[in-house]
Amino acid sequence: MALAVCVAALALLPLGYIAGYTVEVGWSGVRELVLRPRVAELLWNTGRLVLGTVAVCAVLGVGAAWLVERSTVPGRRAWHVLLVAPLAVPAFVNSFAWISLLPGLDTYAGALLVVSLSYFPFVYLPAVAAFRGLDPALEETARGLGLSGWAVFVRVQLPQLRVALLGGSLLVALHVLAEFGALQMLRYPTFTTAIYDQYRATFNGPAATMLAGVLVLLCLFLLVGELRLRGARGYAGSGRGAVRPVRPTALRRLTVPALAALAVLVAAALLVPLGGMAYWLLAGASSSLDAAELAATTASTLALAAAAALVTTAMALPTGWLAVRARSRVATLLERATYVGSAVPGIVVALALVTLSIRATPWLYQTVPVLVAAYAILFLPRAVVPVRAAVEQSPPLYDDVAASLGSSGADRLRRVTLPLLAPGMGAGAALVFLAVVTELTATLLLAPTGTTTLATAFWSASSAFEYGAAAPYAVVMVLLSVPATVLLSRDTRRGLTP
Amino acid sequence: MSSLTVTALTKAFGATPVLTGVDLHVPAGGLVALLGPSGCGKTTLLRLVAGFDDPDSGTVVLGDRVVAGAGRGVPARKRGIGFVPQEGGLFPHLSVAGNITFGLPRQQRRDSGRVRELLDLVGLDAALSDRSPHQLSGGQQQRVALARALAPEPSLVLLDEPFSSLDAALREETRQAVSAALTAAGATGLLVTHDQAEALSMADQVAVLRGGRLVQLSDPRTLYQRPADLDVAAFVGESVVLAADVRDGRAESVLGSLVVTGAAVPGPARILLRPEQLRLVPPVGAVPRGRVRSVDFYGHDSRVRLDLPGGCSVTARLEGADLPSVGQDVGIEVSGAAVAFPAAGDAAGGAGPAVVVGPAGAGPTRRRAVEPIS
Known part of the structure; x- marks a missing residue:
């Protein structure tokens, strides 16, 4: 319990920092810093980008999911893998590929295009899972009541997709709010890029913190809104019995347009970034590939990621355990706290930790522990969710049975509890590990001087327009992300956050 | 052990x-x-x-x-x-x-x-x-x-x-x-x-x-x-419960004069029968009558619900294929004894000590004690 409280406290640290700072600045200060044209401009930019991206992703995600799950489009399995694959390409790498090919993309449309292509799988995945879970009997009943195919989609399927669609849209929106690298590269100003510029210019000025405050408010607003809209989730019926396979809708003459649409989507989301990387890799291979440095950077990235994975999984254990074994309001609150903490954009977490470590513990400023703490705050849910699921799968019954068979407490831990939790903890650690490999924002602000990761090395090279030098780092990141993507495409029922 | x-x-x-x-x-x-x-x-x-x-x-x-x-x-x-x-x-x-x-x-x-x-x-x-x-x-x-x-x-x-x-x-x-x-x-x-x-x-x-x-x-x-009370009776099997007047070891009920087992207190009582104790006979002479309300056929046996003249109804469990039809008038015969319970007050109440019925010290009756495995 005490451990879980500590974990929740750490997760809420950035929020607490923002709140504390706001109180410190006072109302007049807040008014001066927040109520100005610049903030309105950022709000407009961020708002229309979030709304636009959510809309585009919803259409792309649900459409693609319907084609793959419910139509006779050829090669459905292959399309499924190709539609999840964009997740393996970090958004800032995607953005790099597009801007290096089409320098004119530094507009709203360009940002919308790049960000949507990076994030539509967040809607696609839960939509696929929802389509798969839909009871075909409902559709048949609707048909039996005389509804047309389109009416069935709108009146029967779409309402049931609501939870999946909302969850996916929330993920997309939170990611867009937190997105920094891709938008900075496209020179599209939003809160994150403004905070970063502000921080670089004035070093933890109150202006940056207040911008972060507005950004955090937006995130919380989204979280609460999603909870409200989701309402009493869950639908009655549909026993656990084997669901009959659905007969997919025949596309007939629409097959070719459907194939073309999927092909364009995959080409834009996958081929462009991969092609861009390949192009710059070949173009830059002659001049600037430093194998030793690439290896050193990869090694330090892997070491950081491993440390973060270990720490985060260890922190997830008490929270996940408590949430299942000692169900109570407090336990639920502690669990939710870890989710809220990680909904805070990386730039805000980084800013909070920079300021706090300078003020409270100067000897920790820009050290590995602070960086690992930031990773833990950002990626805790990725570990909590699988650990919690694993605890759920090992009910206290096993403990009772083992005790009745003469097994002592330590013996039970070794022979029953740990073996049962191991797969969940492994999965959680792997997800955190892979998230850290491609983390950019917090690493940029918090990494100890001289420590570079794949993401920061890529960033500094591409910011200096040395695209050839940047490409190898991007390739390594994408390769390292492939396993996580495979995990995700297999287990489509489990989203990135609950 | x-x-x-x-x-x-x-x-x-x-x-x-x-x-x-x-x-x-x-x-x-x-x-x-x-x-x-x-x-x-x-x-x-x-x-x-x-x-x-x-x-x-x-x-x-x-x-x-x-x-x-x-x-x-x-x-x-x-x-x-x-x-x-x-x-x-x-x-x-x-x-x-x-x-x-x-x-x-x-x-x-x-x-x-x-x-x-x-x-x-x-x-x-x-x-x-x-x-x-x-x-x-x-x-x-x-x-x-x-x-x-x-x-x-x-x-x-x-x-x-x-x-x-x-x-x-x-x-x-x-x-x-x-x-x-x-x-x-x-x-x-x-x-x-x-x-x-x-x-x-x-x-x-x-x-x-x-x-x-x-x-x-x-x-x-x-x-x-011989269940301890009518609730237990209903819990361990289907029961037929009738109002009766107990006198001299017999219960006068709508199904005639029945033998009562155990020490029954004289006076008004509720008696318990099991559906398999009821038999259907031709409605001749002085046998109690009933009218068949419904017949549920299960294959190995059947359940027949009967309306009695007093307005109450009882269930009989019958074996065999010779079943009455709905609406038919039949005679009802009871085999075996009834168990009587006090009419008023709830015998099912939570008060009072646990009632232990049955042969004292009844040990394992149907299971053979066998050497434990070693």
Whole structure:
């Protein structure tokens, strides 16, 4: 319990920092810093980008999911893998590929295009899972009541997709709010890029913190809104019995347009970034590939990621355990706290930790522990969710049975509890590990001087327009992300956050 | 094996009393079924006996060893009580063999002969020993769970609704296998169930628990024929209850003058008959009459609902194919004796001591004591 409280406290640290700072600045200060044209401009930019991206992703995600799950489009399995694959390409790498090919993309449309292509799988995945879970009997009943195919989609399927669609849209929106690298590269100003510029210019000025405050408010607003809209989730019926396979809708003459649409989507989301990387890799291979440095950077990235994975999984254990074994309001609150903490954009977490470590513990400023703490705050849910699921799968019954068979407490831990939790903890650690490999924002602000990761090395090279030098780092990141993507495409029922 | 004696056991969760002074005795080598509707506290009683929870007061004695109460609390792992949970509760990360040998000392866990012996005991093929639990059917899982519980040769085996998750055909088969294994192992058993057919058919003694209190402990036949009150009667089988006037060992009712068993207090009473005691005869002479309201045909027998002249209706269970048709007038004859209960007041009330009916010290009647496996 005490451990879980500590974990929740750490997760809420950035929020607490923002709140504390706001109180410190006072109302007049807040008014001066927040109520100005610049903030309105950022709000407009961020708002229309979030709304636009959510809309585009919803259409792309649900459409693609319907084609793959419910139509006779050829090669459905292959399309499924190709539609999840964009997740393996970090958004800032995607953005790099597009801007290096089409320098004119530094507009709203360009940002919308790049960000949507990076994030539509967040809607696609839960939509696929929802389509798969839909009871075909409902559709048949609707048909039996005389509804047309389109009416069935709108009146029967779409309402049931609501939870999946909302969850996916929330993920997309939170990611867009937190997105920094891709938008900075496209020179599209939003809160994150403004905070970063502000921080670089004035070093933890109150202006940056207040911008972060507005950004955090937006995130919380989204979280609460999603909870409200989701309402009493869950639908009655549909026993656990084997669901009959659905007969997919025949596309007939629409097959070719459907194939073309999927092909364009995959080409834009996958081929462009991969092609861009390949192009710059070949173009830059002659001049600037430093194998030793690439290896050193990869090694330090892997070491950081491993440390973060270990720490985060260890922190997830008490929270996940408590949430299942000692169900109570407090336990639920502690669990939710870890989710809220990680909904805070990386730039805000980084800013909070920079300021706090300078003020409270100067000897920790820009050290590995602070960086690992930031990773833990950002990626805790990725570990909590699988650990919690694993605890759920090992009910206290096993403990009772083992005790009745003469097994002592330590013996039970070794022979029953740990073996049962191991797969969940492994999965959680792997997800955190892979998230850290491609983390950019917090690493940029918090990494100890001289420590570079794949993401920061890529960033500094591409910011200096040395695209050839940047490409190898991007390739390594994408390769390292492939396993996580495979995990995700297999287990489509489990989203990135609950 | 050893006997189990529970005395004045009470347990409350917060302000809600779950058990209020339960006394129970399971003789060594016997199988007692703990029967009751859900929420009556039977699983709580089982958990107290197993040592997973501690009682508020009262004692649990295994053989001559006090394991709970009187200031003692022996932890579950030192009680030597086998436990078979509802869904089997097999460790999913261990094979069948790993599950069965879980409670054995380290050096015996490798002994494949022991595994084979135990699988054989519960009627399973030794080839299953390398399977994972999820590759087994529900019935097989239950049997492996029993083998696991029997492996350390416990003095007592607790079975918590072990058959409730199985479908009807599998349930019967698993029940028989479990019965045979318990008999062969000579283990003392306490079986929790809410299924009266299961309790009546498997156990030597049935303990009926209601509202945290033991209302009757007797052998299955006595329980069915002479229940402690009308609620117990209805719980263990279908009943026909009629108003009657008891005089000189006979009850005057709408079905005529019936013999009453036991010491019945003279005066107005409610009498209990079982539907199979009613027979249909041609409506001639002075036999009580009824009119057939409905007939449910089950194949092996049929249930006929009859409207009686007084406005009440009764149910008769008939064998054979010779069934009356709906609306027909029939005569009704009663075979055997009725059981009389006081007419007013609720005999089902929670007050008063537990009523123990039946031959005193009725031991295992249908099960043979067999040498324990060694």
